[in-house]
Amino acid sequence: MIKMNNTQALRQFQDDLKRQYDPKKKLVTICAGTGCRGYGCIKVKEELEAEIKKQNMDVEVRATGCFGFCEKGPLVIIHPEKIFYQQVKIKDVPDIISKTVAQGDVLEKLLYRDPQTNETVMKEEDVPFYKKQNRLVFGQNGLIDPTRIEDYLILGGYSALAKALSGMTPEGVISEVKKAGLRGRGGGGFLAGIKWEGSRRAHGEPKYVIGNGDEGDPGAYMDRSLMEGNPHSVIEGMIIGAYAIGASEGYIYVRNEYPLAVIHLTMAIESAREAGLLGRNILGADFSFDIKISKGGGAFVCGESSALFASIEGRAGEPRAKYVHAVEKGLWDKPTVLNNVETWANVPLIISKGADWYASIGTENSKGTKIFSLVGKINNTGLIEVPMGMTLREIIYGMGGGIPKGRKFKAVQTGGPSGGCIPESLLDLQVDFDRLYEVGSMMGSGGMIVMDDRSCMVDVAKYFLAFLQEESCGKCVPCREGVRRMREILEDICAGKGEEGDVELLEHISTGIADGSLCALGGSAPNPVLSTIKYFREEYDAHIRDHRCPAGVCKALITYSIDPEKCTGCGLCIKVCPTQAVSGEKKKAHTINNDLCTRCGACIESCKFDAINVK
Amino acid sequence: MSKVSDIKLKTKQIVKKHKGDKSALIAVLQDIQEAFNYLPKEALITVGDAMGIPTSRVYEVATFYNAFSLNPRGEHIVKICVGTACHVRGASAILDKFERTLFIKPGETNQDQKFSLELVNCVGACALGPVVVIDTEYHGQMTMAKVDKIIGKLKEGAQ
Numbered sequence: 001m002i003k004m005n006n007t008q009a010l011r012q013f014q015d016d017l018k019r020q021y022d023p024k025k026k027l028v029t030i031c032a033g034t035g036c037r038g039y040g041c042i043k044v045k046e047e048l049e050a051e052i053k054k055q056n057m058d059v060e061v062r063a064t065g066c067f068g069f070c071e072k073g074p075l076v077i078i079h080p081e082k083i084f085y086q087q088v089k090i091k092d093v094p095d096i097i098s099k100t101v102a103q104g105d106v107l108e109k110l111l112y113r114d115p116q117t118n119e120t121v122m123k124e125e126d127v128p129f130y131k132k133q134n135r136l137v138f139g140q141n142g143l144i145d146p147t148r149i150e151d152y153l154i155l156g157g158y159s160a161l162a163k164a165l166s167g168m169t170p171e172g173v174i175s176e177v178k179k180a181g182l183r184g185r186g187g188g189g190f191l192a193g194i195k196w197e198g199s200r201r202a203h204g205e206p207k208y209v210i211g212n213g214d215e216g217d218p219g220a221y222m223d224r225s226l227m228e229g230n231p232h233s234v235i236e237g238m239i240i241g242a243y244a245i246g247a248s249e250g251y252i253y254v255r256n257e258y259p260l261a262v263i264h265l266t267m268a269i270e271s272a273r274e275a276g277l278l279g280r281n282i283l284g285a286d287f288s289f290d291i292k293i294s295k296g297g298g299a300f301v302c303g304e305s306s307a308l309f310a311s312i313e314g315r316a317g318e319p320r321a322k323y324v325h326a327v328e329k330g331l332w333d334k335p336t337v338l339n340n341v342e343t344w345a346n347v348p349l350i351i352s353k354g355a356d357w358y359a360s361i362g363t364e365n366s367k368g369t370k371i372f373s374l375v376g377k378i379n380n381t382g383l384i385e386v387p388m389g390m391t392l393r394e395i396i397y398g399m400g401g402g403i404p405k406g407r408k409f410k411a412v413q414t415g416g417p418s419g420g421c422i423p424e425s426l427l428d429l430q431v432d433f434d435r436l437y438e439v440g441s442m443m444g445s446g447g448m449i450v451m452d453d454r455s456c457m458v459d460v461a462k463y464f465l466a467f468l469q470e471e472s473c474g475k476c477v478p479c480r481e482g483v484r485r486m487r488e489i490l491e492d493i494c495a496g497k498g499e500e501g502d503v504e505l506l507e508h509i510s511t512g513i514a515d516g517s518l519c520a521l522g523g524s525a526p527n528p529v530l531s532t533i534k535y536f537r538e539e540y541d542a543h544i545r546d547h548r549c550p551a552g553v554c555k556a557l558i559t560y561s562i563d564p565e566k567c568t569g570c571g572l573c574i575k576v577c578p579t580q581a582v583s584g585e586k587k588k589a590h591t592i593n594n595d596l597c598t599r600c601g602a603c604i605e606s607c608k609f610d611a612i613n614v615k
Numbered sequence: 616m617s618k619v620s621d622i623k624l625k626t627k628q629i630v631k632k633h634k635g636d637k638s639a640l641i642a643v644l645q646d647i648q649e650a651f652n653y654l655p656k657e658a659l660i661t662v663g664d665a666m667g668i669p670t671s672r673v674y675e676v677a678t679f680y681n682a683f684s685l686n687p688r689g690e691h692i693v694k695i696c697v698g699t700a701c702h703v704r705g706a707s708a709i710l711d712k713f714e715r716t717l718f719i720k721p722g723e724t725n726q727d728q729k730f731s732l733e734l735v736n737c738v739g740a741c742a743l744g745p746v747v748v749i750d751t752e753y754h755g756q757m758t759m760a761k762v763d764k765i766i767g768k769l770k771e772g773a774q
Contacts (some may be wrong), residue, residue: 038740038753070742218698221739256682257738297641297680300736314640315672316679375700375741382742413699449699463702467736473679576759578715600715601708602759 001149003276006284007162010153017154026059026101027079029142030088033066033225034260035382040090041074047093048076055097062151065141065229068383069129072112077124077142084124085110115379115401129380129399134361136369137345138222138385141229146264149271152232158277160348164240165285168351173244174200177347179355181367186212186303186340187418187444187520189366189433192347195337198327199245202335207247209238210331210338211291213254213261214308216300217416218467220447222371222383223341227254227261230345231268235291237344239282240351242289245337250291252341253308256298265293300417300471304519305330305338307473318473319519340445342371362388366432374400376449377407386431393427396450407452410551411535415444417464417471418524420531421457440531442524456553457536458543462490464528472521479522482513486529494554498544503533552614555599559615564589566611573603573612619657625650626661635666640676644683653684689724689731691769693717694748698737701744709745710734712759716766729770 004010030036030045041063048061067075072086078100085096085107092110099105111120112127121127124142144151152158164173178193199207211234215223226234238250254262269291272278280288294312301307307317309331330336346368350358359367366388372395375381379401386395392412396402403409411421414431420441422429429435433443451460465487474480486509489502510526517523533540542548549557562573562582567589574582574590581597584590592603592612604612629646633639643666647658654677663670677683695710714720717730724731740746743755747765754765 034738034740034753035742038743038746038755070740073742215739216736218702218737219700219741221737221741224739256680257735295642295645296682297645297676298682299680311641312638314638314676316675373741375744376703381700381744416699447699449703451703455703460699460703463699471736600711600759601705602712605708605759 001271001274003274004283005276007166010158010162010283014153014156014159017150021154024080028059028061028101029064029077029079030061031067031073031075031142032063033070033229034221035066035070036073036075039073044074044088044090044093047090048097051093051097055102057097057102059101062145064144065146066225066383067142068138069127069380070383071379071381082123084112084122084127086112128401129382132394132398133385134369134387135385136349137233137342138226138371138383140233141225144230146229146231147267149232149268149275152230156352157232158236160351161236161239161277162283164243164351165283165287170200170244170246173240173351176355177244177350180350180358181365182343182346182350182358183366183433184340185342185346185370185445187415187442189443192339192343195327195339196241196245198325199335199337202328204334206249206334207245208331208334208336209242209245209247209250210308210336211238211250211252211341211344212303212308212338213252213258213341214296214303215255215445216303217445217447219375219449220373220416220445222373222446224258224261225383226341226345227258228264231265232272233345233348234341235268235272237347238291239278239289240347241337241339241344243287245335247337248289250289251294251312252291253294253296253302253312256296262293262295269293301473301519301521304521307519308338309336318475321518363430363432365434370443370446372446372448374448374450377403377452377455378450379404388432389430391428391430392422395431395448396427400450403450403452407454409450410453410455411451411457413449413451413460414447415442415527416447417467418442418520418527419444420527421460421535423535440527440534442527454551454553456549456551457532457539458490458493459553461529461532462487462494465490468521468525476517476522478513478516479525482509483525485509486526490529493540493543495556496543496547500544502544503537503540507533558599559594560592560597560599560603561613561615562590562592563611563613566609568609572606572608576602576606578602622651622655622657623661626658627665630662630665637666637668640666640668640673641680644677648683653687686724687728690729691750692731692733694733694735696738696744696746696748697734698741700741701746704744706745708759709747709757709762712762716762
């Protein structure tokens, strides 16, 4: 990679790349996001390459970032026709190469089949999961090999930086970001431009910009997919931000569990440095900036700004009181702008296409798009990017394809452990920062965990409190002790030992925790409990008064039995039962001894006749 | 297990690599854990001495972050994802099954040092839920029946 000393050289380099690029040339892209890697896509990729070599062809196989449709991985697209294959297995590879790549024949069996119409769909953009998406930030993921800066450059990468450096003042950049109405994608939803302005005005050197990639919300993985799949978009956003506020140093704080993100970001930073896009006098301008990577230690609370600073400084990640804002005294008490990596990836778009264009997307106070991870009890698990303001119904039933096995939707949990559970009656809610907050949840980083009638809302509340108790740093007593106490009460309720007044006590403790905690972890810790009480009070009452778990989840409140009509006496459940609770003769209906049964679920999993009842 | 002198030597090399920079404490500990699979007591003391940080603070950081283990870990690390998506898809039943099969609880290592059981809050592979990551390999759509098979295979491989 040659070093580019001015914006002209960058444009020249991009033009050269485009000239060398032949749009008619065959190209096979394969999703190498975490989900597809879990399905074994790397072996499929190797097989594709081997087969191409065997058939003596000149075709590039490109492992790209996440395509988003994780449910149907491994995903492969054949260019230039853009034929979209899903659930590709190694044995499909010879046909893909000899038929589709060589002759352009489409393999029907690998196409996506719309369950509604039962018709196959050839192109990715026509699949219902993708159709209504607006993949501004996430769209390039499927085209780029994240280890090659050229792939980003050819798509116009770093042009926004060039535009900012050659024709805009720092103040101009800030006013553009303000006008665009960009709000923080990490959870808080604070206006990015206001933050930047505050930091620009603050005194102190050096100034810092930080990309928060400590994605801790369980069920949210869009930041991971961005850092892994399109690291340069985050880096370019941060460089523009640094120029705007006058920062000379930056950090990307990456979650410990994301080793691939660290590798790709490290490579991206190195190649950006080689290209003159990071380091001294970026693109020849009187502006120097560089980025380091800081690996987290696996603490959820480090997603909080002041805890994150402590962690980068090499200390335990305990938040501090924020009487003075981070924009004035952040990392090492210097002016610091911390934005989520998705927020940073939005910045190049705003600069290159303009604030007016950006502000035309979304709702009145929530502009642009948001990436959500649609997971849980949903047919189409994956990452979607939609304009703010889309309804939950469109997302869950339109893109998500509804609930598996025809079960009934119960709730969608948004905002991670700080958010809440939204019931069916609010499915027409337009998703944006403010609407979610109004119904007692929040945007968070964009996790949407769908739950069906077999999910117990008291159990879900207990789950989040267990999570928060584990992750509370322990500094503020109301959070440390209050969350523990709430968890104990919920455990009692789930164990059938709940008492009248427990729900009111939970509400009472919630107020104390929210008021008495320094950071957002404690401040919003009661949300999962309060929202489930608000919308699913009858489930709490069923546990407390009737000692019954309507969803059939809480072990102490349920019993297993075998339906003699359905049981064929095959004996599988006897074999798998760890406590010898099942008995019966071969070919005769079995029975379960409830004194021995631990409700582990092994019999349900093994039964092929759906004969185990849970009540 | 490594000898005390080896631990001290390796630790000093790691500290040197990070130029003794106090803010690199977490990175230093991460490197040590990578080298020894856990944080030996001698290493923590050496880190404190070599970096000029009180041992109490080194210990504070080592115990604050989930990524660090003060006990030797097994040959295979079994990480059960207990993210929300995996939870609603039955991760706790899978966890129970691992506990029953390996006779250990999360955070523990079994007697012959073959397996450690750990929990992780979401590995970002929710489509595969419930997910278990063993060493670096992802096992998706886990069932209790699969647990026996996987553990059986690993035990065979270990022999």
